[in-house]
Amino acid sequence: xxxxxxxxxxxxxxxxxxxxxxxxxxxxxxxxxxxxxxxxxxxxxxxxxxxxxxxxxxxxxxxxxxxxxxxxxxxxxxxxxxxxxxxxxxxxxxxxxxxxxxxxxxxxxxxxxxxxxxxxxxxxxxxxxxxxxxxxxxxxxxxxxxxxxxxxxxxxxxxxxxxxxxxxxxxxxxxxxxxxxxxxxxxxxxxxxxxxxxxxxxxxxxxxxxxxxxxxxxxxxxxxxxxxxxxxxxxxxxxxxxxxxxxxxxxxxxxxxxxxxxxxxxxxxxxxxxxxxxxxxxxxxx
Numbered sequence: 680x681x682x683x684x685x686x687x688x689x690x691x692x693x694x695x696x697x698x699x700x701x702x703x704x705x706x707x708x709x710x711x712x713x714x715x716x717x718x719x720x721x722x723x724x725x726x727x728x729x730x731x732x733x734x735x736x737x738x739x740x741x742x743x744x745x746x747x748x749x750x751x752x753x754x755x756x757x758x759x760x761x762x763x764x765x766x767x768x769x770x771x772x773x774x775x776x777x778x779x780x781x782x783x784x785x786x787x788x789x790x791x792x793x794x795x796x797x798x799x800x801x802x803x804x805x806x807x808x809x810x811x812x813x814x815x816x817x818x819x820x821x822x823x824x825x826x827x828x829x830x831x832x833x834x835x836x837x838x839x840x841x842x843x844x845x846x847x848x849x850x851x852x853x854x855x856x857x858x859x860x861x862x863x864x865x866x867x868x869x870x871x872x873x874x875x876x877x878x879x880x881x882x883x884x885x886x887x888x889x890x891x892x893x894x895x896x897x898x899x900x901x902x903x904x905x906x907x908x909x910x911x912x913x914x915x916x917x918x919x920x921x922x923x924x925x926x927x928x929x930x931x932x933x934x935x936x937x938x939x940x941x942x943x944x945x946x947x948x949x950x951x952x953x954x955x956x957x958x959x960x961x962x963x964x965x
Contacts, residue, residue, distance in 0.1 A: 681902040684711040684736065689718040691727035698731070707899055709733035711770065715741035720754050729761040734768025734906065736805070759799045766884040768906050771796040772805035776823060780813035785822050793823055797830040799837055800886050802908045836886040850956045853945060854881035857959050861889055861943045864961060867935040868892055870922040872946035876900040878956045882945060883908040892929065894921050922946055923962055930964045939965045 683706075685697050694712050701708055712728050714720060715738035719728055729735055737755045746754075755771060762769035775793055776785045796804050804823065810816040861869050870892045871879040879893035886908060893904050893912045901912040915921055922944040929935055935942070941963055947955030 680706070680708045681899065682711050682734070682906070683708045684713055686713045686738075687716055687741070688712045688714060688728055689716055690724050691731040694728060694731040709903055711736055711768065713738040713741075714754070714758060715745060717746045720746060720750070725757065726761055729758070729767055730765055732767060734770065734802070735762055736770040736772050738772055740773035755796075756799060759796075759801050762802070763800050763884060763886075766880060768802045769800075770803045770805055770906070771801045773807060775804055775806060776809050776819050779809050779815050779819040779822065783815050783818050785819075785826075790822075790826050793826045794830040797827055797836070798834060800908070802883075803906055831888070835888065838886075850878060850881050853956055853959060854878070855885050857882060857943050857945045858885040858887040860959065860961065861887055864941050864943070866943045866961070867940040868926065868929070869943045869945065870894065870926055872922050872944075873900070873956075874917075876904050878945060879904055879910055879912070880907055881956075883910055892922075892925055894925055922960075923964070926962065926964045935964065939963050 683697065683701065685694060688694060694710055698710050701710070710732055711734045712732040713736045714725070714728065718724060720742070735758050737758050739751050739755065742754065743751050759769045759771075776789045778786050778789060793804055804827070806819060806823065809819040813819060857869055860866070866889060868890050869882055869887055871882050872894050873879045874895060874897065876893070876895060879891060882891050889909070891910045893901070893910050894915050895901050895904070895912065896915065896917050898914050901914045904910045904912040913925060915925070926935070926942045926944070930940060941961060944960040944962060945956060946958050
């Protein structure tokens with residue numbers, strides 16, 4: 680498995696225990712903590728849970744039952760904020776478009792709910808009953824996608840005041856610079872060459888307004904990156920000029936528009952070296 684989701688987390692110790700057990704079993708699966716208890720949302724516990732996890736799901740259904748519906752919007756905002764601060768995955772789940780279990784169109788409140796999650800900078804929004812047993816699963820997915828894309832195209836994601844780098848200040852600074860450069864130059868995409876996924880995750884944490892193409896030789900890493908904000912992952916053998924070759928491939932497929940397109944490439948000078956990201960390049964692909 681790429682991920683293991685842990686229900687009814689109480690404290691960070693619960694997450695650490697599961698991670699240790701997975702490692703003992705030889706698993707590289709990441710752990711998603713489902714926040715849905717009164718204990719988990721206490722300030723002394725919540726930040727520690729986020730730091731211990733690889734990602735956090737705002738499990739709004741059980742959270743509303745356990746702690747009261749009125750706390751859910753504030754907790755959701757706080758969890759997304761903390762996940763962005765520490766570079767963790769944030770997932771907003773439960774009743775995103777609940778009316779579409781029986782209706783072909785969402786309510787205005789549901790549209791606003793999805794848009795709010797996008798503006799706050801969530802990595803993913805999740806459907807449950809709507810697609811598991813609803814009458815209009817395809818229509819629901821299309822409706823949610825339309826809201827996400829329109830929101831992203833028309834308003835910037837809220838910024839966070841402080842972000843704590845997961846590993847390297849250099850990698851984090853390069854990621855910020857790449858995102859700023861892409862915005863300034865109106866680049867069509869950011870291409871990140873990454874062995875462990877860390878470079879692509881660092882770029883995603885900066886919430887760029889363009890897609891991130893992540894290239895990795897590891898299928899497991901590619902699968903895990905699929906949940907990350909704005910990332911489209913590709914598995915390629917290690918080699919030189921992978922970023923430029925992928926950009927040209929996507930241009931040929933029409934993914935970067937018809938006109939010559941600028942792309943920002945993020946990589947390391949030494950191919951295959953984990954933690955060696957140290958280079959930003961700008962290329963024009965035709």
